[in-house]
Amino acid sequence: MAYSYEELAEIRHYLHQHPELSGQEYQTTAFLREKLEDLGIRVLDSGLKTGLIAEIGEGRPVVALRADIDALPILEQTNLPYQSQNPGVMHACGHDFHQTSLLGAAALLKEKEDQLEGTIRLIFQPAEEISEGASAVLATGLLDDVEGIIGFHNIPQLKAGKLAINSGAMMAGVEKFKVSVTGVSSHAARPDLGVDTVTAVTTMVQNLQLLISRTVSPFEAAVLSITHLDVGSTWNVLPKSGYFEGTIRSFNPKVQRDLKERFISIINHLAESLGVDVDFEWGVTPPVTYNDAALTKVVWEHSQGIADVIVAEPSTAGEDFAFYQERIPGVFAFVGSNGAPDAPDLHHDHMTIDDAAFEVSVPYYVENAQALLRYFKK
Secondary structure (H helix, E strand, O other): OOOOHHHHHHHHHHHHHOOOEOOOOHHHHHHHHHHHHHOOOEEOOOOOOOOEEEEEEOOOOEEEEEEEOOEEOOOOOOOOOOOOOOOOOEOOOOHHHHHHHHHHHHHHHHHOHHHOOOEEEEEEEOOOOOOOHHHHHHHOOOOOOOOEEEEEEEEEEEEOOEEEEOOEEEEOEEEEEEEEEEOEOEEOOOHHHOEOHHHHHHHHHHHHOHHHHHHOOOOOOEEEEEEEEEEOOOOOEEOOEEEEEEEEEEOOHHHHHHHHHHHHHHHHHHHHHHOOEEEEEEOOOOOOEEEOHHHHHHHHHHHOOOOEEEEOOOEOOOOOHHHHHOOOOEEEEEEEEEOOOOOOOOOOOOOOOOHHHHHHHHHHHHHHHHHHHHHHHO
């Protein structure tokens, strides 16, 4: 039996009260499994530690719907009646809303199962916030036969009732870097007896500021931010080692690859000229979230009756949905979830969601899942 929007709000509030960090979504997974089994929906044997994959319908084609389920290490300050009961953990990115939307869509699709022209695979994905969940889902092999995939993220700056979409880049490719620099320690009074790591680190940071402005076309969007450096601990000693870290982001996969190569080249050349050793650490981060043009057209057309559909402005945030799109044609959308002039952004300890947004998020999945099945059936 399908859920009412009021029932979905109750489910979301429960999930909001019981958030779990990436890779630790055990209670959330058990809750979702129980709900899906109550609906008579098949939960597949995926081998996932947390998160789950289920399906409705049978035969080809196969399309997938994805929602993420993990929370963030944030102390909630909303004072909502359903505020997090797990201190220091909060659904500050709205994944409680995402998974509830997919659950609501699953209930409706189950009622339509006899009419479906193929199989719909439901992905309740763990560990999005640490960019590991999508890869874990892909490793199960349960998406090998999927021909198209859709997902969405809520956007507090958009009012409930709005849906933003565009073909091409929707969210940035992300690189997370840490560069460790090692020289030779010496007394500050005799820098000639050492290899100055402080100078090396600051020289590298300064030179990297030219990477975007002098190597990237002005018609492309890219950013490099060095957000943290640590070198030295006292006033009269030149330290042996230090490091700096930050991020590189762009909307063009080739630009992203080129920036990383040039970044490494600049650091290596400076290290050689300054006589220091360097070590690079690259985080697990997503590529560009890039919408398939043909499928975007299908989703755009079939979303007109369920929302005020607008052209999306790409976000410089990252999203591990992009890992699916490297292997499967996909569409990622933005669903309005608040819209108040002073609405706190994602990852904020006061971030809240308007439950009226279910009136777009649930039919977004339902209508477009069926539309994509018909599209691939041709």
